[in-house]
Amino acid sequence: MSAAVALEQTERWLAEFVIGLNLCPFAGRPFKNGRVRIVVSTAASEQALTADWLSEGEALLAMPAVEVETTLVVHPFVLQRFPDYNDYLWAANERLVEQGWEGELQLASFHPDYQFAGEGPHAASNYTNRSPYPMLHLIREDSLERALQNFDNPEEIPQRNIELMEKLGAEQLRSQLLGYQNENGSHDDA
Numbered sequence: 001m002s003a004a005v006a007l008e009q010t011e012r013w014l015a016e017f018v019i020g021l022n023l024c025p026f027a028g029r030p031f032k033n034g035r036v037r038i039v040v041s042t043a044a045s046e047q048a049l050t051a052d053w054l055s056e057g058e059a060l061l062a063m064p065a066v067e068v069e070t071t072l073v074v075h076p077f078v079l080q081r082f083p084d085y086n087d088y089l090w091a092a093n094e095r096l097v098e099q100g101w102e103g104e105l106q107l108a109s110f111h112p113d114y115q116f117a118g119e120g121p122h123a124a125s126n127y128t129n130r131s132p133y134p135m136l137h138l139i140r141e142d143s144l145e146r147a148l149q150n151f152d153n154p155e156e157i158p159q160r161n162i163e164l165m166e167k168l169g170a171e172q173l174r175s176q177l178l179g180y181q182n183e184n185g186s187h188d189d190a
Contacts, residue, residue: 003040006076009132010038013180014072023128023161026147035069044077046088050095053136057096057105060138069143076133082113085134092136106144108137112181124165127173128158132180 014036019028030036039056043049053073060071079085089109096107110131115121148154165173 001076003042003076006040006074006133007038009180010040010072010074010135013132013177014038017176017180021164023164025151025157026144030069035065035067037068037071039071039073041073041075042077043075046078046091049073049075049078049088050092053092053138054095054099057099057101057138060140061101061104065140065143070140071138072135073138074133074135079111079134082111082115085109085111104141106139106141108139110135110137112177122170122174124168124170124173125162127165127168127170127177128161130173130177132177 014027014031018024019031022028027036037056037060039052041049041052043052052075056071056073060068079088086109089107092107096102096105110129111134112130112132113121114126114129114131116123116126116129119125151157
């Protein structure tokens with residue numbers, strides 16, 4: 001699996017799944033306007049991944065939002081196991097604060113085996129945060145605040161997404177996610 005394959009599959013997942021199902025009502029316009037940066041990290045260690053997403057955070061903050069609004073750092077070669085990824089998120093959020101980025105950037109998390117606390121591994125609700133590869137989403141807080149001001153009842157988005165996932169069903173969602181992953185022999189969800 002190459003970085004180019006991971007990039008193509010992630011772009012397709014974002015366009016067809018996240019935007020196509022309107023899971024994130026704020027993603028469509030920036031994606032259409034080319035303001036979503038997707039970077040594939042070739043990191044094979046947590047330290048290298050940290051260096052990569054910190055570099056991307058610096059680059060994102062250095063660019064105006066009219067050029068790049070948000071960045072997805074896809075990392076197919078590290079943190080494949082969700083428990084390891086979930087543990088890493090704690091450290092990553094602490095690092096974000098240490099960088100002085102609290103209030104400027106936040107991290108959102110996506111993983112092929114994402115599992116919400118209190119949910120079983122095969123629950124349909126988990127698919128709101130499942131992706132073809134592990135990734136960290138660097139979000140500008142000011143962009144998010146602006147988007148939330150122009151959206152009625154944004155607090156209802158998570159519940160609406162869970163209801164949609166449950167309506168579609170875990171088997172259909174699993175099949176759809178595997179379609180993004182297996183086109184070129186990538187991650188296989190057991």
